[in-house]
Amino acid sequence: MSQAIKIHGLGSSGEGVGKLDGLAIFVEGALPDEEVLVEIEARKKNYAVGRLVEVIKKSSARVEPFCPLYKNCGGCQLQHMSYPAQLKWKRQQVVDAIERIGKLGGVKIFDTLGMENPLRYRNKMQFPVSRGKDELLVGCYARGSHKIIDTNACLIQNELNDKILNAVRRVAKKFNLPPYDEDTHRGFLRHVMGRVGCGGEFMVVLVTTAKNFPDEKNFVRALVKELPEVTSIQQNVQTFHNNVILGRDTKILYGKPTIHDKIGTLRFNISARSFFQVNTAQAEVLYKTALDFAELHGRETVIDAYCGTGTISLFLARKARKVIGVEVVSSAIADAKKNSRENKIRNAEFFVGDAVKILPKIFSEGVFAEVVVVDPPRAGCDKKVLETFAAMQPEKIIYVSCNPATLARDLKILGDFGWRTKKIQPVDMFPFTSHVECVAQLIRE
Numbered sequence: 215m216s217q218a219i220k221i222h223g224l225g226s227s228g229e230g231v232g233k234l235d236g237l238a239i240f241v242e243g244a245l246p247d248e249e250v251l252v253e254i255e256a257r258k259k260n261y262a263v264g265r266l267v268e269v270i271k272k273s274s275a276r277v278e279p280f281c282p283l284y285k286n287c288g289g290c291q292l293q294h295m296s297y298p299a300q301l302k303w304k305r306q307q308v309v310d311a312i313e314r315i316g317k318l319g320g321v322k323i324f325d326t327l328g329m330e331n332p333l334r335y336r337n338k339m340q341f342p343v344s345r346g347k348d349e350l351l352v353g354c355y356a357r358g359s360h361k362i363i364d365t366n367a368c369l370i371q372n373e374l375n376d377k378i379l380n381a382v383r384r385v386a387k388k389f390n391l392p393p394y395d396e397d398t399h400r401g402f403l404r405h406v407m408g409r410v411g412c413g414g415e416f417m418v419v420l421v422t423t424a425k426n427f428p429d430e431k432n433f434v435r436a437l438v439k440e441l442p443e444v445t446s447i448q449q450n451v452q453t454f455h456n457n458v459i460l461g462r463d464t465k466i467l468y469g470k471p472t473i474h475d476k477i478g479t480l481r482f483n484i485s486a487r488s489f490f491q492v493n494t495a496q497a498e499v500l501y502k503t504a505l506d507f508a509e510l511h512g513r514e515t516v517i518d519a520y521c522g523t524g525t526i527s528l529f530l531a532r533k534a535r536k537v538i539g540v541e542v543v544s545s546a547i548a549d550a551k552k553n554s555r556e557n558k559i560r561n562a563e564f565f566v567g568d569a570v571k572i573l574p575k576i577f578s579e580g581v582f583a584e585v586v587v588v589d590p591p592r593a594g595c596d597k598k599v600l601e602t603f604a605a606m607q608p609e610k611i612i613y614v615s616c617n618p619a620t621l622a623r624d625l626k627i628l629g630d631f632g633w634r635t636k637k638i639q640p641v642d643m644f645p646f647t648s649h650v651e652c653v654a655q656l657i658r659e
Contacts, residue, residue, distance in 0.1 A: 215253070216251045216252065216253050216267045216268075217234060217251070217252060217253075217254070218249060218250070218251050218252075218270060219232040219233065219234050219239055219241075219249070219250060219252055219264075220232055220233075220248070220249050221241065221244045221245060221246055221247065221248045221249075221250060221273075222246060222247075223246055224245070224246060224303055224307075225240050226307065226619070226648065227291060227648050228242075228291035228292050228295075228647075228648035229241060229242045229243075229244070229291075230242070230243070230244025230245055230246070230248065230250070230266075232244070232250070232252075232264075234254075234262070237257075237260075237261065237262055238260070238261040238262070239252065239254070239261070239262050239263070239264045240261060240262070240263050240264065241263075241264045241265070241266050242265075242266065242357070243266045243294060244266055244269070245273040245275055245276055245294070245295055245299075246273060246275075246303075247273045247274075247275075248269055248270075248271055248272060248273045248276070249269075249270040249271035250266055250267075250268065250269050250270060251266075251267040251268040251269075251270055252264030252265060252266060252267060253265045253267050275295050275296045275298075275299035276294055276295065276296075277293075277294060277295065277296050278294075279293035279294050280293060280333075280369060281293060281368075281369050283354070283363055283365065286356050286357065286363055287354045287355075287356065287357065287363055287365075288354060288355050288356055288357040288358065288359075289354045289355075289368065289370070289647070290370065290646040290647055291646070291647055291648045292646050292647065292648060293646050297328065297332055297645065298328075300328075300642070300645065300646070301325070301326040301328045301642060302325075302326070304326045304640055304642060304650035305323060305324075305325055305326045305640050305650075307618050307648075307650055308323055308618045308621075308638060308640050308650065308652055309323055310618075311618035311619050311621065311622040312618075312622050312625070312635075312638070314622075315619055315622035315623055315626070316621075316622035316623065316625045316626045316629075316635075317626060318622070318625060318626065318629065318635055321635050321636070321637065321638060322636065322637040322638070323637070323638045323640070324637070324638070324639045324640065325640075326640040326641065326642050326650065327496075327499050327503075327639065327640070327641045327642065328642045328645070329493075329495065329496060329642060329645055332642075332645030332646065333369055333370065333645075334369065334370065334371065334372055334373060335370060335372075335492075335493045335495065335496070335645065336368075336370050336371045336372060336375070336492050336493065337372055337375075337409060337410045337411070337475065337490075337492055337493070337494055338375075338407070338408070338409050338410075338490070338492045339368070339371050339372075339375035339378065339379065339406070339407060339408040339409075340405055340406070340407040340408075340459055341353055341354065341365065341379060341405065341406050341407075342355065342360075342362055342394075342404065342405050343362075343386075343393045343394055343403045343404060343405060343406060344362045344393050344394065344395065344396075345392075345393045345395070345401075346362075346364065349364075349387070350383060350386055350387050350391075350393055351363075351364045351393070352364065352365065352379055352382065352383045352386075352406055353365030353379075354368070360396060365379065366379070366380060370645070370646060372410040374408065374410045374416050375408040375410060375416075377441065378406070378408035378416065378418050378441065379406060379408065381437060381440035381441050382406045382418065382420070382437065383406075384440065385433060385436045385437045385440060386403055388436065389428070389429055389432070389433050389436070391403045391428070391433075394423060396455075396457075399423075399455045401423065402422050402423055402424065402428070403420060403421075403422055404421045404422060404423060404452055404459075405419075405420075405421035405452075405459050406418070406419075406420065406421070407419035407420075407421060407450075407459070407460075407486070409473060409484060409486075409490075410473075411445070411473035411474045411475040411484060412474055412475050412476045412481075413474070414443060415445040415473040415474055415475075416441075416443075416444060416445055416446075416473060417444075417445055417446040417447075417448065417472075417473045417484075417486065418437065418441065418444060418446070418447045418448070419447075419448045419449070419450050419460075419464075419486045420447070420448070420449050420450070420467075421449075421450045421451075421452050421459060421460060421461070422449055422450070422451055422452070423451075423452065423453060424451065424453070425449075425451050425463070425465070427449060427467075430467065434447055434467045434468050437468075438468060444468070444469060445469050445470055445473050446466065446468065446469040446470050446471065446472070446473060447466075447467045447468040447469060448464055448465060448466050448467060448471075448486045449464070449465045449467055450463070450464045450465075450486055450487070451463040451464075451465075460486070460487055464485075464486045464487060464545075471485060472484055472485045472549065472552075475490065475494055476494075477491075477494060477497050477498045477501060477525060477529075478498050478501075478502075478529070480525075480528050480529065480553075480557050481553070481556060481557060482523055482524075482525060482549070482553050483523065483549045483552050483553055483556070484523065484549065485545045485546070485548075485549055486545075487543060487545050487546070488522065488523045488543060488545055488546035488549045489522035489523065489543070489546060490522065490523055490525065491525070491643065492643070492644075493643045493644065496641060496642065496643045496651075497525065497643070499641055500614065500641045500643065500651055500653065501525060501526055501529045502529075503639045503641065503653045504526055504529070504530075504587060504612050504614055504653050505529050505530060505533065507610075507612050507637070507639070507653055507654075507655040508530060508533070508534075508585050508587065508610060508612050509610070510530065510533035510534050510585065511533075512533060512534065512535060513535050513584075514534045514535055514536075514583070514584035514585050515534070515535055515536045515537075515538070515581075515582065515583045515584055515585075516530050516531075516534045516536070516537045516538070516583055516584070516585045516586070516587060517537075517538050517539075517540070517573070517581075517583040517585075517586045517587070517606075517608075518530065518537055518538065518539045518540070518587045518588075518589075519540050519569045519573060519586065519587070519588045519589075519590070519595075519599060520540070520541060520569060520588060520589050520590050520591070521539030521540055521541045521546075521547075521550060521564065521589075522541055522543075522546050522550070522589070523546050523549040523550050523553060524539055524549070524550030524551075524553050524554060524562065524564060526587055526589060526614070527539040527550065527554075527562050527564070528553060528554060528557055528559050528562060530585075530587065531554075531559045531561050531562045532559070534561070534585070535561065536561050536562075536563070537561065537562045537563070538562075538563050538564075538565070538576070538581065538583070539562065539563070539564040539565070540564075540565050540567060540569050540572045540573065541564070541565075541566065542566070542567060542568050542569070543566075544566045547564045547565070547566045550562075550564045551564055569590075569595075569596070569599050570596045570598050570599055573599055573602040573603075574598070574602050577602055577605060577606055582606055582607075582608075583606055583608050584608055584609050584610070585608055585609065585610045585611075585612065586603050586606065586608045586610075586611045586612070587611075587612045587614070588603075588611070588612070588613050588614065589614035589615075590615070590620075591616075592616055592617040592620065593617075593620060594615070594617065594620030594621065594623060594624050595624050597627065600624060600627050600628055600631065601631070603628070603631075604628070604631035604632065604633075607658065608658070609657070609658055610655065610656065610657055610658070611628060611633055611655075611656040612653065612654070612655060612656075613625065613628075613652075613653070613654040613656065614651070614652070614653050614654075615651065615652045615653075615654065616643070616649060616650075616651050618650065618652065621652055621654065625654060625656070628656055632658060632659050633656040633657065633658055633659065634656065634657055634658075634659050635654055635655070635656050636655045636656065636657050637654070637655050638652050638653070638654045638655075639652065639653045639654075640652050641653065
């Protein structure tokens with residue numbers, strides 16, 4: 215039975231939120247200020263999930279989605295919302311997290327920095343592979359499931375990634391590579407990953423369940439024929455029965471071990487497993503914001519926890535006395551060191567290891583920092599890392615986050631340790647999705 219409700223806000227995943235008999239209702243595809251007809255699909259203790267049946271009264275922010283797969287694909291959540299409205303909502307998402315989770319007041323939260331052209335921005339693609347009724351499927355997961363929607367083009371991906379996707383599908387079909395079945399843990403080809411750099415460089419990574427690649431040389435030869443300008447073809451082996459995309463072992467099948475990309479005037483090496491922001495244009499905006507918030511004068515030692523391939527580290531090194539980067543992925547640290555040499559930056563030092571272990575160790579050895587920069591995974595920082603920051607007593611902490619909820623949680627903890635969050639700049643790294651990146655500046659009281 216369908217019921218009419220008014221939508222008053224958006225949830226953290228971009229779904230509309232309304233109320234029915236005092237119970238919160240989450241409705242995918244609905245927007246604030248809309249009246250919608252919904253059918254309740256699931257009822258829990260504190261909330262319910264409704265299916266959008268009809269929009270009775272439309273929001274002024276509602277637009278027609280540009281992608282034909284949008285209604286089924288789980289990659290984007292907000293194509294039905296105008297881009298200016300997305301930017302406003304993303305800021306509000308940060309405001310809500312800071313007030314409700316962080317319990318922080320007096321924090322200046324700026325308007326979200328968006329893109330001039332928010333299409334074709336992703337430099338990295340990683341699509342799962344499976345078998346359909348009659349053919350090999352490569353594409354996006356359907357909303358709320360692991361059913362694969364066969365995809366020929368993704369309008370938020372760089373065009374070269376579309377080319378990679380279709381070329382691998384054709385060659386995999388030709389060589390009858392068995393696609394992976396995640397239920398039975400059988401098959402060979404699990405994921406297709408593409409990475410696009412600057413100057414036309416691009417990398418293909420084939421994620422497989424075993425090291426032995428059937429008819430490897432002929433397969434690679436056929437793929438190079440399809441993609442004659444390819445810079446690198448690599449095989450990554452992921453043997454575990456889980457949802458982690460990349461395994462630990464990577465083998466070069468053709469070409470070079472890395473590709474290059476540029477952020478501002480800095481040039482970076484990117485390997486198959488190393489972290490690099492997927493939106494190069496907005497990464498420059500993000501890192502310039504972090505640099506501005508650090509307010510360096512050239513006398514500071516800076517620690518960059520979770521440094522990846524050294525992107526933020528090298529931005530900071532040009533204005534600091536010394537930068538120390540820490541990262542758990544050894545290949546990323548190898549890239550960071552190479553990036554430092556190639557950009558002729560001599561005041562950056564990098565260490566491989568878990569920040570939880572490395573930071574207390576270097577602190578015990580007498581390393582102090584005036585500024586700490588942290589860019590952790592979505593789960594945020596381990597409390598031990600935050601405790602080490604507190605013990606180091608830096609003048610400023612610059613926290614770069616991709617998750618407003620864990621950002622707010624960690625800012626609250628740092629507040630208890632004596633740091634005041636002064637300002638936060640949201641940056642839209644992922645247009646048409648519910649995600650928002652932030653840079654927060656904390657000063658020691």
